[in-house]
Amino acid sequence: MIAALSIGYTLFMAAWLAARNLWFDTWWPLALINTFALYLFTPLGLLLPLALLTRWRWLLIITALPAFVFLYFFGGRFLPNAAFGLSGPTVRAMTLNMWWRNIDHAAQVAAIRAADADLIGFQEFTDQHHAALAQELALDYPHQYYRPHPYITSVALFSRYPIESAEPVELPPLDFALHAVVNVEGRRLHVLVAHLSANNMLNYPPEQFVDLVQERYAFRATETERLAERLGALSEPAILLCDCNLADTSQAYVILARAATDSFAEAGWGFGHSLSIEALEFPIQRIDYVWHTAGLAALEAGVGQPTGSDHLPVWATLQFVE
Numbered sequence: 001m002i003a004a005l006s007i008g009y010t011l012f013m014a015a016w017l018a019a020r021n022l023w024f025d026t027w028w029p030l031a032l033i034n035t036f037a038l039y040l041f042t043p044l045g046l047l048l049p050l051a052l053l054t055r056w057r058w059l060l061i062i063t064a065l066p067a068f069v070f071l072y073f074f075g076g077r078f079l080p081n082a083a084f085g086l087s088g089p090t091v092r093a094m095t096l097n098m099w100w101r102n103i104d105h106a107a108q109v110a111a112i113r114a115a116d117a118d119l120i121g122f123q124e125f126t127d128q129h130h131a132a133l134a135q136e137l138a139l140d141y142p143h144q145y146y147r148p149h150p151y152i153t154s155v156a157l158f159s160r161y162p163i164e165s166a167e168p169v170e171l172p173p174l175d176f177a178l179h180a181v182v183n184v185e186g187r188r189l190h191v192l193v194a195h196l197s198a199n200n201m202l203n204y205p206p207e208q209f210v211d212l213v214q215e216r217y218a219f220r221a222t223e224t225e226r227l228a229e230r231l232g233a234l235s236e237p238a239i240l241l242c243d244c245n246l247a248d249t250s251q252a253y254v255i256l257a258r259a260a261t262d263s264f265a266e267a268g269w270g271f272g273h274s275l276s277i278e279a280l281e282f283p284i285q286r287i288d289y290v291w292h293t294a295g296l297a298a299l300e301a302g303v304g305q306p307t308g309s310d311h312l313p314v315w316a317t318l319q320f321v322e
Contacts, residue, residue: 006063013066025251037249081267088320095241097123097311104308105132111307121193121241122156155193190238224252228259237295260291263316267298274312290316
């Protein structure tokens with residue numbers, strides 16, 4: 001029985017990897033599997049110890065193959081950060097999806113101050129959030145940019161450093177980002193804040209599910225291509241503070257990773273889950289990111305304390321590379 005389960009599981013994982021290599025997120029059922037790929041490895045917690053107990057070498061080898069795949073995707077999250085011996089000023093950046101219904105302003109302020117970030121990129125930021133936080137945090141963050149979106153929630157940037165310029169960036173068909181230039185101790189730093197198409201398909205009637213899945217993954221592919229193009233065109237250091245609504249096993253992640261580095265993957269520890277669902281009281285997925293381009297290196301990264309939102313803040317300390 002143990003042997004049959006282990007062989008069947010390894011064959012399933014091999015089929016997933018082959019399909020992912022061929023179609024990635026272009027086939028909607030596979031796109032969903034890729035989004036939650038981390039949980040494909042949960043059977044290893046049972047099968048690998050059982051294979052060790054049997055002392056069958058061939059069974060251990062078969063069962064170990066998915067374990068090596070796990071290490072390929074996630075092993076780096078449990079290694080020490082290799083960034084050392086660098087020189088240049090540091091800046092701490094944070095991304096935070098406020099959740100448009102969240103009015104726990106005391107928790108928001110407490111989490112923001114606890115993170116002690118120099119730059120904060122907000123998503124699902126509303127007029128109510130702005131009215132509650134702009135003055136409350138004016139001494140902490142004297143430089144702020146917020147432009148309401150006419151139809152949906154917006155993005156915003158709070159900064160301890162002067163904002164030299166800021167403009168909205170269209171991300172068709174649903175959203176827009178912002179692109180600011182911040183003066184960090186005499187150095188120009190481009191800061192993009194974005195909120196990509198959401199995975200809220202279950203909020204709609206079941207008959208719309210397949211169409212919405214196909215639509216949202218297509219939207220995010222377009223959005224990430226546009227962001228990657230903008231980042232790639234910059235000759236100065238840049239960061240992207242993003243509720244990207246994508247997993248690090250998705251095709252959209254690969255698109256962004258061609259133009260920027262995921263700070264948590266570089267300098268964080270563990271899985272870095274930042275998104276919770278209402279039925280659970282703990283985060284189950286990592287979809288919030290601090291990306292950076294060349295000219296910066298991540299020294300550390302982590303997940304902040306709750307704010308009343310279904311997202312946790314994600315922060316990274318970045319250093320300008322001389």
